[in-house]
Amino acid sequence: MSESVVTNVVVPMNFPYNYRVGQYIETYIRGLGEGKILGIKCPSCGKVMVPPRKICGVCDRVMEEWVEVGPEGTVENYTVGHVRLNLGEVERLDTPVLLALIKLDGADSLLAGEVRGIEPEKLGDGLRVRAVFKDPAGDSLSDLEYFEPEK
Amino acid sequence: MERKIAIVGQAQVNSGDVGMPRERLLFELVKGLFDQLGINRHDIDNYLICSNDFTTGRTISNVFEDSPIGAYLKDETKAEVDGVLATTYAMIRIMSGLYDTSLVVSNCLGASECRPYLVMDYQLNPTYDRQLGILNELSTAALQARCYMDTFGMTEGQLDETAARLLDNAARNPDSLPSNSAVTPGDVAASEYLYEPLRQLHCYPFTDGACALVLASEEKAKELTDTPVWIKGVGDSVETNYLGERDLARSRSTKLAGERAYGMAGITDPAGQIDVAEVTAKFASQEPIITEALGLFPEGSGGDVADKGLANTDGDMPVCPSGGALGAYAFAASGLVRLAECFKQLTGTAGDTQVEGARTALAHGQDGFCAQHNAVMVLSREEV
Numbered sequence: 127m128s129e130s131v132v133t134n135v136v137v138p139m140n141f142p143y144n145y146r147v148g149q150y151i152e153t154y155i156r157g158l159g160e161g162k163i164l165g166i167k168c169p170s171c172g173k174v175m176v177p178p179r180k181i182c183g184v185c186d187r188v189m190e191e192w193v194e195v196g197p198e199g200t201v202e203n204y205t206v207g208h209v210r211l212n213l214g215e216v217e218r219l220d221t222p223v224l225l226a227l228i229k230l231d232g233a234d235s236l237l238a239g240e241v242r243g244i245e246p247e248k249l250g251d252g253l254r255v256r257a258v259f260k261d262p263a264g265d266s267l268s269d270l271e272y273f274e275p276e277k
Numbered sequence: 278m279e280r281k282i283a284i285v286g287q288a289q290v291n292s293g294d295v296g297m298p299r300e301r302l303l304f305e306l307v308k309g310l311f312d313q314l315g316i317n318r319h320d321i322d323n324y325l326i327c328s329n330d331f332t333t334g335r336t337i338s339n340v341f342e343d344s345p346i347g348a349y350l351k352d353e354t355k356a357e358v359d360g361v362l363a364t365t366y367a368m369i370r371i372m373s374g375l376y377d378t379s380l381v382v383s384n385c386l387g388a389s390e391c392r393p394y395l396v397m398d399y400q401l402n403p404t405y406d407r408q409l410g411i412l413n414e415l416s417t418a419a420l421q422a423r424c425y426m427d428t429f430g431m432t433e434g435q436l437d438e439t440a441a442r443l444l445d446n447a448a449r450n451p452d453s454l455p456s457n458s459a460v461t462p463g464d465v466a467a468s469e470y471l472y473e474p475l476r477q478l479h480c481y482p483f484t485d486g487a488c489a490l491v492l493a494s495e496e497k498a499k500e501l502t503d504t505p506v507w508i509k510g511v512g513d514s515v516e517t518n519y520l521g522e523r524d525l526a527r528s529r530s531t532k533l534a535g536e537r538a539y540g541m542a543g544i545t546d547p548a549g550q551i552d553v554a555e556v557t558a559k560f561a562s563q564e565p566i567i568t569e570a571l572g573l574f575p576e577g578s579g580g581d582v583a584d585k586g587l588a589n590t591d592g593d594m595p596v597c598p599s600g601g602a603l604g605a606y607a608f609a610a611s612g613l614v615r616l617a618e619c620f621k622q623l624t625g626t627a628g629d630t631q632v633e634g635a636r637t638a639l640a641h642g643q644d645g646f647c648a649q650h651n652a653v654m655v656l657s658r659e660e661v
C-alpha cells in the first residue's frame with residue numbers, strides 16, 4: 127500500500143466494540159475455566175453442538191441440555207499455515223502454525239483449534255488429539271489454549 | 278416474470294492500482310457507459326449502489342458515490358454484499374412498475390486503499406470465531422479446499438491446472454487485471470504456500486475495481502439497444518456462518534440459489550442449457566464446489582474437469598472464460614463483473630474470450646467465509 131504524503135493520506139481507525147457474548151457462550155467459557163468443554167444437545171435431532179448456542183437451526187428447537195464433551199477428539203480437517211495475517215497483512219512464518227477442525231468425543235459439530243507438539247507432516251485426518259487448558263484460567267475463550275496429540 | 282427486464286449495457290475497470298480517487302473512477306466509468314448508450318443521468322429512474330462500509334472506511338459507503346454516478350437528488354439506494362444481489366434488487370424495482378431504468382454500480386479499491394483480508398476478519402462472529410485468532414479468510418478457504426480435495430480425491434496438481442486455466446483466460450481478457458499473464462500449472466505450483474493446500478496463485482488478487490450495468494424494462498431496453506440480455510431467473514441463499522456445522526466439500530446454499538434461479542428460468546438441464554457460466558470462485562478450489570452445486574458438473578468431478586479441460590472456453594461447459602475472480606476480484610463488485618462478462622458473451626463482444634454461439638449464461642456472486650451467501654442469475658438472448 128503506497129503511503130506517499132503527496133498522493134495519499136493514511137487513515138487508521140480504531141473502533142473497540144463491547145459485545146455481550148450471551149448466556150450460552152458465558153456458560154461455555156466458565157466450563158473452560160474448570161477444564162471442561164460443554165456442548166448443548168438438541169431435543170429433536172439429538173445432535174450435540176460445540177460451541178453451544180440456544181437454537182438448533184435445523185430443527186428450530188431451543189436447546190437446554192448441557193453435555194460435557196472431549197477433551198479428546200479426532201482431527202477431521204486441517205491446514206498447515208505458512209503465513210499469518212496481521213491486521214490483514216500477510217506475514218510469513220518461520221515455523222508453520224497447525225490449524226484443525228476437531229470432532230470432540232461426544233460432539234457432532236467440529237471445533238476449530240490450534241494443534242501443537244507435532245510435526246506438520248504428521249498432522250492428518252484421524253489424528254487423535256486432546257485439549258490443553260490454560261492454568262490458571264483467565265475467564266476467556268483462550269482458556270482452551272490448544273490441542274496436542276493424545277498420549 | 279410479470280415484466281421482462283434486460284441488461285442493456287456494461288462498463289468495468291479492474292486494476293492493480295487505479296491511481297485516482299474513487300469518485301473520479303466512478304464518474305468516468307458511468308459517464309463512459311452513458312455515452313455508449315447515448316443517455317444521460319436523467320434517463321435513469323433508479324440508482325443502485327453496491328459497496329461496503331468496511332472497504333471504503335466510512336459508514337454509509339455510498340454517501341460520496343451518488344454524485345459521481347449521477348444519482349444526486351435522484352431515487353438512489355444501496356445494497357451491500359454482492360453485485361448479483363444488487364442487480365436483483367434493481368430488477369425487482371423495475372418489475373414493480375414504478376421504474377423503467379436502473380443503474381447498478383459497484384466498486385472496491387482493494388489493492389490501493391483497503392486490506393481485503395482485514396475486511397473479511399470483520400465478518401467473523403465477534404464473540405467466538407474472531408476471538409480465536411486462528412480463523413481468517415485464507416485459513417478457512419484452505420480448510421474448505423482440503424475438505425473438497427480429500428472427499429473427492431482432487432490432487433494439488435489438478436488444483437494447479439484449474440488456477441492456470443483461469444489465469445490463462447484472464448490474460449486474454451482486457452477487462453481483467455492488466456498484470457495477468459499466461460501461466461502454466463508449474464508456475465502455480467512454484468508459487469508459495471499460504472495455508473496448505475492453497476498457494477499464492479490459487480487465490481484472488483487484490484484489485485481496484487468498479488463495474489456498472491444499466492437495466493431496463495422491455496420497452497426501454499428495445500429503445501436503448503438491439504441486443505438486450507434478458508434476466509430469466511434469479512435466486513439467492515445463505516447458510517450458517519459456523520464452519521464447524523457446514524459440509525465444506527459441497528455448497529448447500531449455492532445449490533438452493535441455483536434451483537431457485539433455474540425454476541424461474543425454466544432450466545431443467547443446467548449443463549445442457551447453459552452455454553457459459555461466470556462464477557465467483559475467490560480461490561481455485563471453490564470453482565468445483567460452486568459449479569457442482571449449480572449442476573454444471575457431476576459432484577466430485579473437479580479433478581476430472583481439470584484433467585480433461587471440460588471447463589475450458591472451448592470445452593463442454595465453459596466456466597469463467599474471463600478468468601473469473603482469479604483474474605480480478607473487487608469486493609462486492611465481483612458479482613456485477615460476472616454479469617458484465619455474461620453480457621459480453623451473449624452480445625458477442627467478448628473478443629478473445631468469446632464462447633462461440635453463447636445464448637444462455639449463468640452469473641454467480643458470493644460473500645462470506647467459504648462462500649456462505651450465494652446469488653445466481655440466469656441470462657439469455659432469447660426473449661421468450
